[in-house]
Amino acid sequence: MKPILVTIGSSDWESLKKSLFTDDANENAAALLCGISDTDTQRRLLVRRILPVPADKYIERLSYHLEVAASFYNEVITKCLDEHLIPVIVHSHPGHREAWYSGSDDHGERRLLPTLAALLPGTVPASLVVTPSAVTGRIFVDDSFISLGGMTVVGIPIVRYRFVRGSHRKEKLDERFDRQLRAFGADGQRTLESLKIAIIGVGGTGSLVAEQLVRAGVRDLQLVDYDEIEESNLSRIFGATKRDVNRRKVDVLAKHLEKIGDVAITKDLRSAIKQSSLMTFRDRDLVFSCVDNDRTRALLNRFAHQYLVPVVDLGTRLDARQGHITAAAGRVSILGYGFACLHCSNHISSERIRSESMPREERIALQKEGYIMGIDEPAPAVVSLNTVIAGLGVTAGLNLFIGLTGGTQPVDQIYDARSGSVFPVSPRHERGCDVCNDVEGVKALGDIQIVSAYD
Numbered sequence: 001m002k003p004i005l006v007t008i009g010s011s012d013w014e015s016l017k018k019s020l021f022t023d024d025a026n027e028n029a030a031a032l033l034c035g036i037s038d039t040d041t042q043r044r045l046l047v048r049r050i051l052p053v054p055a056d057k058y059i060e061r062l063s064y065h066l067e068v069a070a071s072f073y074n075e076v077i078t079k080c081l082d083e084h085l086i087p088v089i090v091h092s093h094p095g096h097r098e099a100w101y102s103g104s105d106d107h108g109e110r111r112l113l114p115t116l117a118a119l120l121p122g123t124v125p126a127s128l129v130v131t132p133s134a135v136t137g138r139i140f141v142d143d144s145f146i147s148l149g150g151m152t153v154v155g156i157p158i159v160r161y162r163f164v165r166g167s168h169r170k171e172k173l174d175e176r177f178d179r180q181l182r183a184f185g186a187d188g189q190r191t192l193e194s195l196k197i198a199i200i201g202v203g204g205t206g207s208l209v210a211e212q213l214v215r216a217g218v219r220d221l222q223l224v225d226y227d228e229i230e231e232s233n234l235s236r237i238f239g240a241t242k243r244d245v246n247r248r249k250v251d252v253l254a255k256h257l258e259k260i261g262d263v264a265i266t267k268d269l270r271s272a273i274k275q276s277s278l279m280t281f282r283d284r285d286l287v288f289s290c291v292d293n294d295r296t297r298a299l300l301n302r303f304a305h306q307y308l309v310p311v312v313d314l315g316t317r318l319d320a321r322q323g324h325i326t327a328a329a330g331r332v333s334i335l336g337y338g339f340a341c342l343h344c345s346n347h348i349s350s351e352r353i354r355s356e357s358m359p360r361e362e363r364i365a366l367q368k369e370g371y372i373m374g375i376d377e378p379a380p381a382v383v384s385l386n387t388v389i390a391g392l393g394v395t396a397g398l399n400l401f402i403g404l405t406g407g408t409q410p411v412d413q414i415y416d417a418r419s420g421s422v423f424p425v426s427p428r429h430e431r432g433c434d435v436c437n438d439v440e441g442v443k444a445l446g447d448i449q450i451v452s453a454y455d
């Protein structure tokens with residue numbers, strides 16, 4: 001059976017713990033209503049809503065035992081059927097340090113989990129036990145309990161729990177990472193090496209991001225780009241030479257990266273606006289968006305919220321006319337639930353998305369008439385500015401997992417090259433946003449909805 005994992009936003013995790021651990025030191029319970037992300041290699045239960053058990057729904061609640069009324073589970077079943085969600089039943093062991101299931105837990109869940117599965121066809125309900133310092137989880141299949149693979153709390157930092165008993169032999173780390181080990185230690189380096197990362201767009205910014213990740217020790221990269229290298233790309237794409245003109249960017253970059261480090265590379269020649277391409281990012285721990293259009297950014301923004309997979313969106317801007325530069329800047333935004341939303345922060349334009357979505361012939365006609373401007377015109381670009389933004393982006397992304405900067409970083413940063421300043425932007429979340437709003441938005445819906453109508 002492929003591993004099953006739970007993914008929850010950090011604010012939801014803190015809210016859940018607050019309801020589970022009360023001053024009376026008695027056990028408490030709740031239900032997590034989850035969307036699902038189901039790939040060939042793993043299944044993720046994505047927490048969309050939390051339902052704490054109300055006080056009047058407890059039949060018994062002690063420091064070592066609790067019993068919940070059937071009417072609460074009836075409510076859970078109704079909500080799951082209405083919203084096409086999957087339940088994860090949670091209870092606390094407030095007096096314990098390690099998380100484990102008691103004989104009483106086994107007895108109760110042998111009846112409860114199969115009953116929920118029978119009343120919610122096609123689902124495999126799960127359970128969690130949470131202590132003040134640990135968590136574990138399981139499912140019940142074929143009259144046996146099977147441990148979940150783990151749980152990820154998505155926030156700053158991202159915390160990953162692995163539900164595996166015992167210790168495993170740890171391989172010796174490569175000496176080339178000696179200076180990094182002095183910064184964030186062996187555990188941090190092993191975390192880097194375990195990450196699965198996708199890079200969307202491997203041109204002037206994406207190739208720089210990829211090189212930094214591989215040199216840092218990341219071993220699993222997915223490169224997404226359907227373009228070929230042009231003569232004008234050679235000043236900015238790392239690893240590209242004159243001999244590579246007219247070759248696929250992903251092929252050239254993959255060959256270059258394999259010379260640098262021990263890395264498994266998956267190449268995707270599809271456009272990232274396609275649903276089939278977006279679905280391949282579901283098993284990633286982190287995605288870097290290095291694209292130059294708002295339509296793709298909008299879809300990756302939605303994907304980040306819908307699948308609880310953080311996306312680091314990078315962009316540069318050079319305003320220049322006839323050799324005179326009036327502005328040079330860049331932006332790094334971490335997208336997803338608990339982070340930023342490109343729509344609410346006004347980093348993307350609905351009008352530009354509409355223009356980019358038009359058939360090319362219609363768009364060219366409107367450009368000639370002056371109704372839209374600059375959509376197909378190549379933007380000015382310089383490798384040094386790309387390098388600054390790539391470095392800021394990689395630092396922000398890796399900092400989510402290994403505390404690279406020694407503290408938290410802003411989820412939205414602007415770099416002004418003219419003043420030499422990097423300053424934070426407070427993320428905005430508008431009421432009623434159909435992406436990031438808790439109720440109307442797509443938070444943790446996973447496979448329940450498509451992300452893109454393109455395919």
